[in-house]
Each structure stands twice: as structure tokens, then as C-alpha cells.
Amino acid sequence: xxxxxxxxxxxPLVIEQRPDPQPGPGQxxxxxxxxxxCHTDIHAxxxxxxxxxxxxxxxxxxxxxxxxxxxxxxxxxxxGQRVAVPWLGWACGRCEHCLSGWETLCEKQRNTGYSMDGGxxxxxxxxxxxxxxxxxxxxxxxxxxxxxxxxxTYKALKVAGVGPSDxxxxxxxxxxxxxxxxxAKIAGATVAAIDVTDEKLAxxxxxxxxxxxxxxxxxxxEVLQRHGGAHxxxxxxxxxxxxxxxxxxxxxxxxxxxxALPAEGTIQVPVFSTVLSGTSVIGxxxxxxxxxxxxxxxxxxxxxxxxxxxxxxxxxxxxIDEVMNGxxxxxxxxxx
Ligand code: NAD
Ligand code: ZN
Ligand code: ZN
Numbered sequence: 391x392x393x394x395x396x397x398x399x400x401x402p403l404v405i406e407q408r409p410d411p412q413p414g415p416g417q418x419x420x421x422x423x424x425x426x427x428c429h430t431d432i433h434a435x436x437x438x439x440x441x442x443x444x445x446x447x448x449x450x451x452x453x454x455x456x457x458x459x460x461x462x463x464x465x466x467x468x469x470g471q472r473v474a475v476p477w478l479g480w481a482c483g484r485c486e487h488c489l490s491g492w493e494t495l496c497e498k499q500r501n502t503g504y505s506m507d508g509g510x511x512x513x514x515x516x517x518x519x520x521x522x523x524x525x526x527x528x529x530x531x532x533x534x535x536x537x538x539x540x541x542x543t544y545k546a547l548k549v550a551g552v553g554p555s556d557x558x559x560x561x562x563x564x565x566x567x568x569x570x571x572x573x574a575k576i577a578g579a580t581v582a583a584i585d586v587t588d589e590k591l592a593x594x595x596x597x598x599x600x601x602x603x604x605x606x607x608x609x610x611x612e613v614l615q616r617h618g619g620a621h622x623x624x625x626x627x628x629x630x631x632x633x634x635x636x637x638x639x640x641x642x643x644x645x646x647x648x649x650a651l652p653a654e655g656t657i658q659v660p661v662f663s664t665v666l667s668g669t670s671v672i673g674x675x676x677x678x679x680x681x682x683x684x685x686x687x688x689x690x691x692x693x694x695x696x697x698x699x700x701x702x703x704x705x706x707x708x709x710i711d712e713v714m715n716g717x718x719x720x721x722x723x724x725x726x
Contacts, residue, residue: 414462432713467521533686
């Protein structure tokens with residue numbers, strides 16, 4: 391099978407022929423139809439984060455395809471069924487986090503396209519218990535971005551506890567942000583979208599954003615404060631400074647939800663105003679299997695739109711450059 395492989399961190403991916411993977415106990419083999427390019431895959435291939443993946447590995451955690459082979463003991467999935475394989479590739483199911491509905495915090499978790507080979511390939515293995523059945527009506531090319539960009543922003547808005555009278559700032563209208571705008575609208579909030587390109591701001595408007603903030607020409611914090619301050623700001627921009635700016639745009643009692651993971655990102659939080667304003671700064675990592683099931687249901691019900699453009703896997707390195715340069719409308723999906 392063909393796969394795009396990270397052989398050396400920081401170097402372009404290499405298209406390779408590899409043996410077809412054989413599912414072990416509890417695993418399935420998926421023949422991929424569509425696979426999204428999340429900015430996390432770029433961080434992975436570049437080795438941007440303190441915990442680095444070990445090359446060679448296949449990136450990709452928005453893979454959607456058809457179950458082709460079942461490993462020993464897999465009884466709840468069948469050959470021919472469509473599944474999605476998200477970032478949470480496996481969790482222990484026994485620790486305090488797994489048992490309390492926070493499997494995404496499991497310390498033993500394995501991550502697709504990071505510590506396990508991912509979806510930039512014609513085939514991949516997945517643990518059956520963590521492969522998400524895709525509802526019949528969903529187009530695999532739309533299901534792919536929902537598998538990370540969708541579930542992550544859906545969860546971030548849940549964590550923020552956003553309600554109908556809230557002002558929510560979405561900082562960064564990329565792959566994640568274009569869905570975040572929609573989930574915030576579904577929650578009934580007034581949405582302020584912040585980005586640094588005209589195309590992304592136009593897309594945010596098309597998807598229902600009420601206030602558009604161009605961070606190149608305006609101070610987002612000031613604009614948000616003119617509207618009373620945001621109840622929640624969801625930080626999705628791969629830009630360290632944008633976190634502090636989003637924080638400064640909060641009203642008293644506001645919540646900064648940190649989602650983007652810029653390399654070596656840090657934020658200085660002023661103690662005095664955080665205490666007196668009762669501000670929360672919260673990290674949010676992907677979402678659970680149940681969150682993803684809800685994301686798929688919402689999409690099947692026609693409540694969300696996935697904006698994507700399809701590309702062949704062979705063009706993976708050009709696609710990565712396009713994402714880095716902010717030239718992609720929302721999400722690139724590799725069609726296998
Ligand atoms: P993307 O490249 O598609 O989108 C980033 C967006 O931020 C772009 O629209 C870009 O124009 C915009 N931007 C850049 N600088 C900005 C600024 N100063 N102010 C406002 N907007 C700005 O990336 P993506 O795939 O949406 O991923 C975003 C980040 O989220 C990445 O760091 C990724 O690793 C991370 N991520 C985190 C999780 C999680 O669970 N926490 C899950 C998936 C992705
Ligand atoms: Zn666990
Ligand atoms: Zn992702």
C-alpha cells in the first residue's frame with residue numbers, strides 16, 4: 391500500500407510503498423477513502439512539541455474508510471462498514487479519567503498519526519473500540535474533517551459552557567475555526583470571528599459569524615471589549631500572541647479555552663486581573679467517542695457545513711505548505 395511517511399522530523403514527507411498492515415487482536419484494517427490534513431499533522435511532522443513522535447511514522451488522524459479486515463476478538467464492527475479513526479487511537483478504559491468520561495486525558499492513551507501510524511495512507515490499522523462508526527448519510531470527505539476539527543471545537547464549546555446570550559470569540563477561522571463558528575451559532579451565541587486573511591473572515595461571515603475582526607488592522611481585544619467583552623474565547627490560531635489577545639478580550643467571569651498548539655507556546659497570565667475578574671484559562675484536547683458521535687449526528691441532521699477541498703496524497707508536501715501559508719479555505723482532504 392501507499393503511505394506518506396515522516397522519515398525525519400522537519401523534513402518533507404516521503405511517499406512509500408509499504409506492506410499491507412495486518413490487524414492484531416482488537417484491531418481492524420481500514421481502507422481509507424478520505425483523510426483530512428489537520429495542522430496537528432504538521433506539528434507532528436516538524437516535531438514542534440515537547441513530546442515528539444518517533445519516526446518513521448504515518449501522520450493523519452482524520453481518516454475515514456471502510457473496514458476491510460477484523461482482528462481476533464472484534465465482534466461489534468463488520469467488514470464493509472464505514473468508520474472514522476480519530477486522534478484518540480486507544481485509551482486504557484480503567485483509569486480515573488477513562489472511568490469519569492475523560493478518556494481524552496488517559497495517561498496511557500495512544501494517538502493516531504503520532505504514536506500509531508495514521509491516515510495518510512491507502513490502509514491503516516485502528517483499535518476497533520476507538521474507531522467511530524460513520525452514519526450512512528455522511529459523505530466520507532465531510533466526515534474526515536469532523537473527526538478532529540469537528541469534535542475538537544464541539545468539545546471546546548462544551549467546555550466553555552456557551553449559552554444563547556453569550557458573546558463567543560473564535561480566534562482563527564481555519565480547519566477548526568470554521569466548525570467552531572457553527573457550533574457556537576448552534577449554541578445560540580453571538581460570534582466574533584478573528585483571523586488575519588480576508589478569505590477566512592469572508593468564510594466566517596458566510597457561516598454565520600456576527601462580528602468580524604481582522605487582527606492585522608484592529609486590536610481584537612479592544613473590539614471585543616467594545617461589545618462588552620467575550621464570555622468565552624476559543625484560541626485556535628497557530629500564533630502564540632493571539633492567546634494573550636484573546637484573554638484580553640474577555641469580560642469578567644470569562645473563559646479562555648486554549649486549543650491551538652503553537653510550538654513552544656506560552657502565555658503570561660496576570661494574577662491580579664485574573665483573580666479579580668474571576669477569569670478561567672482552560673486547556674481542551676480533542677473530544678471523546680461520545681462527542682464525536684454527537685458531531686456526526688449534528689452533521690447528518692444537516693446542522694453543519696464542512697468546507698473542504700480534495701487533493702491526491704502525492705501532493706501532501708505542497709498541501710502542508712499551503713496550510714502553513716494560510717492559503718487553504720478551511721480543510722484539505724486527501725482522496726484515496
Ligand atoms: P489552520 O491552519 O487550518 O487554522 C489556523 C487559522 O489561524 C488560520 O485560519 C490562520 O489564518 C489563523 N491565524 C493565524 N494567525 C492568526 C492570528 N494572529 N489571529 C487570528 N487568526 C490567526 O489550523 P487548524 O487545523 O485549524 O489547527 C489549529 C491549531 O489547533 C493547531 O495548532 C493544531 O495543532 C491545534 N489542534 C488542537 C487540537 C486539540 O485537541 N487541542 C485538535 C486539533 C488541532
Ligand atoms: Zn485510561
Ligand atoms: Zn487534528
